[in-house]
Amino acid sequence: MIQTVLNSIPTPNFEYALLSPILIMFAAACLGVLVEAFFSIEKRRFAHLILIFTSLLLAFFAVVLQSGPSGRALVANGTVALDGPGWILQGTILLVAGLSALLFAESKVDPLGDSFASRASTLPGGQEEKIVTKLGWAQTEIWPLFSFSITGMLLFVTANDLLVLFVALEVMSLPLYLLAGLARRRRLLSQEAALKYFILGALASAILLFGSALTYAYTGSLEFGQISNGISSANNAPGLLTAAIALVAVGMLFKVGAVPFHQWVPDVYTGSPTPVTSFMAGAVKVAAFGGLLRVFYVAFGALVWDWRPLIWVVAGLTMVVGSVIALAQSDFKRMLAYSSIANGGFILVGFSATNRPAIAAVLIYLIAYSFATVGAFALITLIREQAGESSSLIRWKGLGKKSPLVAGLMSLFMLSFAGIPLTSGFTAKFSVFTAAVTGGATPLVLIGVLASVIAAVFYIRVIILMFFSEPIPDGPFVVVPSIFTTIAITSSAVVTILLGLFPQVIIDLVSSASVFLR
Amino acid sequence: MNPSAYLVLSGIIFSIGALGVLLRRNAIVAFMSVELMLNAANLAFVTGSRVWGQLDGQTTAFFVMVVAAAEVVVGLAIILTIFRTRNSASVDEASLLRW
Amino acid sequence: MIATVIALPALSALLLLTLGKRSNKFGPGLAIAASTGSFLIGLWQFLQMAARPEEERAVITTVYEWLAVPAAGFKVNFALQLDQLSISFVLLITFVGTLIHIYSLGYMSHDENKRKFFAYLNLFVAAMLLLVLADNYLLLYVGWEGVGLASYLLIGFWQHKPTAAVAAKKAFVANRVGDFGLSLAIMTMFIVFGSVSFSDVNQGISGAPAWVSLTLGLLLLLAACGKSAQFPLQSWLLDAMEGPTPVSALIHAATMVTAGVYLIVRSASIFNASEIAQTAVVIIGAISLLMGAIIGAAKDDIKKSLAGSTMSQIGYMVLAAGLGPIGYVFAILHLITHGFFKAVMFLGAGSVMHATNDNVDMRRYGGLSKVMIFTTITFFIGYLAIIGIPPFAGFYSKDHIIEAALSHSWWAGAAVLFGAGLTAFYMTRMVVMTFVSKPRWEDDVHPHESPLSMTLPMIVLSIGAASLGIILTNDHMFEHWLEPVTGFVEPEPPFSIQTITIITLSVVAVGVLAAIWQYRKIAKVAPKKVSLVVAAARKDLYGDVMNEALLMRPGQGLTRLLNIFDKSVVDGFVNGIGSFTGGVSARLRRSETGYVRSYAMSIVLGTAILVVALLIVGL
């Protein structure tokens, strides 16, 4: 009896090899938990470092080895799509997460240790906090959380099923909520950031989930391909479906930080420990846009004429509002947060083109932006005062005199954000605008141009402050980081320059892999 | 059966949840409202499952419950920390980060 | 070969300016040598030309291709045209120029920048020669502005005096107004004839529509007015007297200011083709000759009085040039004789100033004939020449112009006759005030005769002023000489020539007597209470006042206004965009309240809007 029932259920076909990047990271996360359980507090950090970097490398190699044409398939019963964009997104996430991991690991820039609270449970400013800090303890739980989050991202960008998408979203987000609240310094702000991120994130994922439910109710399937079929077979889009699309869109747009769902971004970016911020601005952004692309191109592709105008509006709003508000910022991290919003807008411009070049353009933009942004955040960690990072812009005056190298690299990233040619930012903007023009979104390009000019102001202002002003007395100082941060910054800078000078490599790679499987 | 009634109900629950997030100051209550929204989605899933005669929707509801449980863990941890620091679970008090 | 005439002074100027102080010692000598060399070469060329038959006298030498745009059929050569007209000028310029170089040796002997002065003089000679030798209008323009530059530099030579610097600039700007006309004329020539050379324009003008000759005529007249200080661009000339006196003699009397006359005569074919343009020339000439004379009669500054006289005499030439073929030759003749007699008088004035500690006020002269015998005699010869007493040069040239003017119209004749009377009046006034009347010197003045280097040129020039008229008009030599270039038609005045001579001489006599009567007693300080005419004349007939009221003030206002406009409106617009965006930013920033519930609100509202919008789009 049982045997027959079991036989009637087909054995799920599970492509372990192709899923190995996700599985590796998942395993790393689980092992990390075990490390927490079984290693003494002195050895934990070391073990975690070995574990995380090994797993990241392994996962990346798994991506590289399998991402060829033969490795493109719908796997796990069609719930995961390992296609060109999927592989590229996974690879990018792993690399960018790797850079963030280096920042997570950095413990030399702050005399008290790494960027995370020694014990998150201690009261900020309390006696206990002082003691654990003095003991030099570290909250090593960040590592498994980090690995879980990466696992979620890898799955999120390849999810071909609304349920998988939702689960991946949560796997990706829940650790982030925690990580956001773990800053060593300015813990009140950090905790507040975690709370805000959590409540709003939960709200957004609930909205996404409800949208998924309505989609399911309408199409009878959770799988993107079949949703698409279900939509095409209907004559017109009834209210149920349009509402579903809108709700799913909100869930995704929240993650990418599009206006008007962007308000969490500045607060969370500012409050979180800087390595976590870099992770959010880099890897999470890549993942969120990856998911957005797939859901809308594959599942809701048939209704492109319905949702595209809205994306236009959102994209325009995001670019303009992000750039305009950034103008008034006096805190560098917060400014970068708005910059991240504005950049999200530019990516949406490419996204709104809804053609093959658009996919490539979005991917190029994501790669260019994520590396540069991680580099910029990494540099923030080096510019310090007694109380921690010095992110008040006005205090950066004359930084170029104190450390031409740090200021110079920062300028490089700023120029890249501003889209000056010969940096990766220009390559990115060029591809996005090209895609948009090809896709008929020229008016959006004009708004993008306008926003770029506004955005240039605040990027350039940073350079002006650092190089054209005299240093203030008792201003911030620049610390020399360990090898970790050095590698992170160097790689970001190299990628930023190389993508600017020789964009061909990446464009070729991405263009050859810009088709979604459905 | 008429599935639209169930969907309408789930919509109403969802809206109540959303309003709860907007209106309630206490972080825990706000969080519970989010749970309500998730459950509204569950209702819609189950309705869809029934309409299409599949099990997928019902399975999904279980997944959602599990995820919700995980969310509770994380959420309570965060809220607890906040409460310990500020002696209050009001979301309005956490407004240092702005502009 | 002819190019060396220009090259000698040009190279000398270049050398003196680049070597700087190192050439202080030999500078003046070199400059004089260069100028003399030019004169000798010019003389040689003249003798060769005179030896050739009439139709082979004009020679064009192309030095090189200056500017060529084959696609547009545009070609201008650096080519020199040596013909009867230009050689006359070459001789005048180099001869008078050399003499004034020599004179300057004495006059400027104490100036620390003597070398620079000579360099500028050489530069002037070179530019002026280029002006008269060019075979096309564009190259002429180079010389035209070159002399303007030299004039600018020399007027402002004593630039530590603000007045000199201002005067120099004024002269240049006024000239540029004229250049505006010349530029447009050249451009018009190009679009009409496809060429700017004299010969092509001359050939083409006969077939051109009437507006061409009229336009060109008026534009060239404007150019001539600027350069020759004719109404309404006259006011710079009086200020130009700020320059050292040799400069006034050479540039602002004998040569440069007459370039306008040269231009008109050179463009004879254009003016011949347009009666309106010719009439305009005559009118301008008439106005200027009277204005200049009136101003000259009222000024107490000897140089300014002479400047007024120059303007007046050039008015004669311009008027003559406006008369057409009956006048061209006499315009040039008068130009040459004027070059001599006005130069001698300017040099005389310089000599007087030299003797009286650079005083220019004639009311503080008087009785100088007793102490400055050479100066007095040479000046007096110049005086007789300018008021037209036979057999001095001015008589011949001016009488011919009066004849020609009378044969043109009664009003032109009246103007020149009245002018002759005025000339007699103010020149007599000058002679009386300077040389004849009782001494009214300043206390520390001890007048003395100038050194030989100064008196010698005056003597030589006065010989010319006395004799050139007879020599050149003998047997209509000058008419025949120039006829192939300018054309010549015998004037047919309404009265006989004898009658005209008698009338002229009586008018002159009246002028002389009036002056003697008027200035039998001279106050040391100019009387305040004077007639309206004198008051106006002292103020240059309100030329400057008009310029200021009509051009300068509104111009200054306009530029100031524009500056404000540029800052506040144009740049303000740009900055306004900036501050507007900043303001919007500051406001939008407040939307980020920090309250998580308000964030949730915008998410929910956004969701609602999105749903509704999608529903609308979907419908």
Added chain:
Amino acid sequence: MNFPWLLLILLTPLIATVLLFIPKKYVVFKDNQIALYSSLITLLFVIVVALQFDINSNSATQFDISFDWIPIFGISFHLGLTGISLVLVGLTAVLTPIVLLATEHEVQKKNKEFLMWILLTQACALAVFLARDLFLFYVVFEAMLIPIFFLVGRFGGPRRSAAALKFLLFGLAGGLVMLAAVIWLYFVGASQLGRGTFSITALSNELSIDTWTERWLFLGFFFAFALKAPMVPGHTWLPDTAEQATPGTSTMLIGILDKVGTYGMLAILLPIFPNASREFAPAIIGLAVFGIIYGALLAIAQKDMKRTFAYISISHFGFIVMGIFSFTSIGMLGSMVYMVAHGISTAGLFLTAGYLIRQKDNSLINSFGGLTKVAPVMTGFFLISSLASIALPGMAGFVAEFMVLTGTFQRYPIPAIIATLAIILAAIYMLWLYQRVFTGAEVKESKNIVDLNKKQILILSPIVVLTVLFGLYPAPVVKIAEQAVSNTMTYVGAVDPQPLIGKAVTP
């Protein structure tokens, strides 16, 4: 492929930049020497290329070298020489060593950095004139903002930051609008030709764009070029920048880089958008004429020398633009000569005045007076530069201005007449400035001004020599640019107007 002369020209300053940062124990030369020698080597290469340049060749470009850059978009790293670019490359190659020499002591502390930016500026300028690929052109067009931005912001006057920002934003605004147009043009090309291309030659030869698209694209490009050139009313950045920047920077900026705007009009706008160019020409001529007079009037009203020079340049750029859009051979060639003449006279003005300004750290006109006596040589050089700037006949500026005016007059008499008024205004602004600074009574401030020394005289002499040389013999510029200009005329479909009567003189 040809011998890569153009690559050598381009690489020399870049290599020198790298050499600057090699520790001194490995390099025999001092920083200044490295920069100077590299600029001289560049000049040498340019001369070699110029001597080999075939002025009669019908091919669009010479000395081409091309590498694939982003093949998927049809982008290549394509350098090529037209007559027009050769003239401007020559100008760049000549002015850079002069600027380097003249500014040798302009900055004491950050000398290495200064030299680096100057060399990078030169490299960008060379690249932009040599680029035959629109994408490459755009990239350099934008990239060259950066060196100047730093030159202004790092080495300028008290309000240099604001000036640098303004400069950069204007540049970016223009550049980004142009970027949109570049992309659109690419899209148009790709859909029409079936393959995407950025080759300027291909875009000019093969494309026929529909009317409205062409108009918009034209405006997009024109906006960028007009801001760069700068044309009124997009000019306000220039006075601010020039006022704050050091004289050397201003020379590089106004003397060379701003020519990119006018170069772009001549080499890109006209060939690629001939119809729109013809349509908009009257309006642009109007704008140019307005700029000529407006700039000249404002130059009169300025109180600061450097601002005056800036407004003078604005006026002069009006002339250049007017010549280009006259669509006559004379006008366009006149613009070419004008670019050279303006580059040289600007250098003369800024560098000579720079020697003065540096001594007092002050460029207000009123704070000087009667300098002739204390600094006669400086006075002389300044006067010559001034005269060159106001187009005194016999100087390069005259030939240029006359050609531009004549060319315009052939087609647009009224604008030409109005523009001619500028020769009067020019005399006023320049001589009045000269009068106030150099003549009159000595002001106390002027007492201890030191005159130019022998070395400085030597440095400035080439400027004077070139001005007079091109004034008396402009043929080198005209002959080199002639074929390229005639190609442009063909693109635009313009024919030189014939004289009213009589035939044109056949050469």
